[in-house]
Amino acid sequence: MTHDGNKTIVKISEEATYQLIQKWVDQAASGFMSALMSTKLHDKRLKPRHISQHNNCTKLASSVTEHARCVVIILNRLDDQRRKIRKYKKLKFRRTRFRRRFRRDIMDDLKEDEEFVIQQRDKYELKGKKEMVSPFSNIAKHLTNLVREKKNKEKEPKKRWQTVINEIKEELDRIKKKKKDREEFKKIFSKYSRTMKMLGLDPKQAFEKAGMASLGEEIADSGNTTEPMSEEETALKKPLxxxxxxxxxxxxxxxxxxxxxxxxxxxxxxxxxxxxxxxxxxxxxxxxxxxxxxxxxxxxxxxxxxxxxxxxxxxxxxxxxxxxxxxxxxxxGVTEAVEKMRIDEKKQEMESFRKHFSNEKGQPMYFTKQNVSEMYGEYETSKIDSMESLHKSMSAAQMHEMNTTGFAIMTPFQISQFYGPGSPYNDSYAYKNYRNIRRNDIPHMLENNIHRMAREEQAFKVARRKDVTLSPLLFTWIVLAPATASQPIILSPLVFSPLILSPSALGPLILSPWIFSPLILSPRVLAPIILAPTIFSPIILSPLALSPLILSPAVADPLILSPFVFTPFILSPLVMVPLILNPFCLSPLLGVPNSLSPLILSPFVLSPFVLSPPFVNAFVLSPYVLSPIVLSDGLLFTAVLSPSFLSSL
Structure with missing residues (x-):
């Protein structure tokens, strides 16, 4: 673990990174299943012993599959109860239909014997409404509105007094539970602290090395409960x-x-x-x-x-x-006091979190938008922006659903913004499928997925490397993101998406046009460009190696200070693609007509031009060696101060 002045860097191996991400994925899957069961377990059809069995099962589960099997037991039990109720209702309907038929037969017999008489009256007495508003109620309601108007709360939703009382109870219970958990936490770590002292170690120093100096001080101070009382405390204690x-x-x-x-x-x-x-x-x-x-x-x-x-x-x-x-x-002012209590509690929690998870310089030891931008560039930062936009777009109903069930269903607009073109999470397959799912079908699909996980037919595994396929990148800046730039990009056009300080290795570009997407300070190795036309996408200070350009026409794409080697141009016409201060070697042009694409101060070696006629083109101050020009008679070609050796013009 090192500090570079701005952020804390923990170095781990690539294998450990995948294991950590897989752990997060497993926790997310288990958390979702727990959220789903939080509502299922309140079903009245379940007995207390069923709930207890489920809780014990989940505690013993050591994997997502085992957790899914625990959930499936409850789901199957609820399905059985549902089938029984459906069968009972069906039987009840048959009995009701028989009774109606029997009653109808009796009424028909009575009609034959008696004649019914319809009675009429001048007036009728109707029962008054139980909830009829009284004058006292109107007075109270009017005064309440005046008080709310004075407090500028007319637009805020009204809360009934029962709701406020319940909120106070919940808040107090939460504070008590938090206090109890903290005491338990201190109690557990105090044991480690005493053990370390017995071994002659300093617990404070150990916590400081772990980056939790404040927590170590707090636990160490909590053990010092034998401090003598002051004179003022002694004087106050006697009369009490x-x-x-x-x-x-x-x-x-x-x-x-x-x-x-x-x-x-x-x-x-x-x-x-x-x-x-x-x-x-x-x-x-x-x-x-x-x-x-x-x-x-x-x-x-x-x-x-x-x-x-x-x-x-x-x-x-x-x-x-x-x-x-x-x-x-x-x-x-009780309602405001409850809200203020919640806000103060959240502030204390955030301050405590920052205090315990910051280094000695006050720098956070967790991801923030600022340190993500510094470490991973604008592309990864755009993912945080997408999550923030998604959170802001959530409606009150979605927030209520999230708070009660643990998850919420996205609207078509949110799906488009999150998975559609222009998003860093762009996924054409998910975008197409999620838009066509009906809201009523989602609960059944979720339960079906859990059944498949329990049968080990489905699992969430972290992909070691993912191709970008059918996922257009629109207005997405890829900055300081070599991992992203090294992914194969297939059938995914790049539009206004520059690659800056993002080296690429083994990242081919196939059937993916580049439009207004420059390559700046981003070397490419073993990254061929195949059937990918480029327009207005200059390559600046970005060396290329073993990255051929095949069947990929280029228009207005200057190469500046970007030497390349073993990078042939094959059947890729060039228009307005000047090479400036751009030497190259072992990179022939095969079947590459070129126009308005001069070579300026760009010497080249072992790079013949074969079937590549120039039109209105020139070599300027560009000597070349062992690079004959074969079957490439062009029009208006000029060589200026460009000597050649063992080559032809």
Whole structure:
């Protein structure tokens, strides 16, 4: 692991790189199956033992195939239940049809015996709506709208008070779980820290070498729990202990239970006004003259329930009660407090993440858009831009689907933007297939794929090298991307897609025209260009070796300071393709008519011109050796200061 001043570079072998990527792919597949099962496991048709068996199965799974087999067990069980229900409904329909026929026969018999009389009345009494809006409800609703208008929240969606309370509960549960997990994390690493100390090693130094100095300090500090108390803390502790001892003595004299008293908290003459949530640890709290007054819930002791604001408003209609509770929470600022709590929590998480995963210079030890651009160039950065654009284009329904199920279905527009031409993820096969899939067919297809994975008929394997086929590159800059430039490009035109600082090896270009796509500082080795016309695509400071040009006409493609060797031009007419300061060797021109393509300061050796007549062309200051011009009588050809040796003109 090295630092170059801007980024941290971890050097691993190519094989380890593929193994790491395969691990990420496996985790993605398992994560998707877990997301799919998160909704399936809530099905009421499953018994608790089935869910427990599935959880145990997934814990023991050591591969994607084993995980898929665990999922298939649940899917098959649900399919069996679905078939049973369908069979029951079919039987029920037959019984219902028989009953209707029997009832119809009885009615026909009655019609023959009796005559029905239709009754008419002057007026009818209709039941009122249960949810009829009361005047109190209208007042509360109007006041709520005024409060929202004052807060400039007219365009934001309204939240019911029950939703706000549930969000607070979920946020508190999440914070508690996070705190518990962190304590468990510290506890586990503290064991390693103690072991290292026993072996005479410094745990802080070990964490620093791993790039997690702040985490090492935090774990080391957490073990130092025997620090002496200060004078202020000692002075504050004495009166508090006297109060606790007095309360404990009073409870003992009153005959009340004082077990675990030292672990319980005391609330003495501390009433709570308009509390949002009930005390979850009421049994562990000693309440003395500390009622909950005007609480926004109806839980707690009998006195708390009697003084509850929510219960006091039950004299209103059900809707009126809800509207007044909405007003109280909106006016008190509880809804904003919940949102602020979430934002602050996210900021703390991001700060903690940056702190623990940054080196001593404060540089991130994870991928960011900036260091990806520095390490891999604009082409890889464009992939991050595509992901950001996809995320911004997601609708509220897709975000809700993502948050509830773990995945969302892309719209045709998103598929076009992500897989279509012009995208770095361009894939013509995926683009064509995904557009034609109906939304209702996707769940069945996903389950079918999981069945195939369980049977080992399908697997997600990382391709060692992928050809770019039927994937046009439009307005895609390939900068500092040798891996991309070295891929075979087949039937994939390049339009306004320059290759800059991207060397290519074993990357042929076949049936893929180049249009306005210059090659700059990008040498090519063993990268032939076959049946790939090039237009306005100059080659600058890009040497070529063993890269023949075959059946590939070129127009307005100057070669400047780009020497080439073993690079013959075969049946590839050239128009306005000057060679400037461009020596070449062992690169004959065979059947290559050329026009307006002078050689300027470009000496060449062992490179004959055969059946390659020049038209309005010239050699300028370009000596050549052992390079005869055979059967290449042209028109208006001029040689200026271009001596030859063992050659012909």
């Amino acid at each position: 202990m006297m109060i606790r001892d007095g309360v404990k003595l009073g409870m003992m004299l009153a005959g009340k239970n004082v077990s675990n008293f030292d672990e319980r908290k005391i609330s003495l003459m501390s009433p709570q006004f308009m509390s949002v949530l009930p005390d979850e640890q009421a049994n562990d709290t000693v309440n003395l003259l500390s009622p909950s007054v005007f609480a926004l819930h109806e839980k707690g002791s009998e006195l708390d329930q009697m003084l509850s604001l929510s219960k006091a408003m039950r004299f209103l209609s059900e809707n009126g009660h809800d509207e007044w509770m909405n007003l109280i929470l909106e006016a008190s």
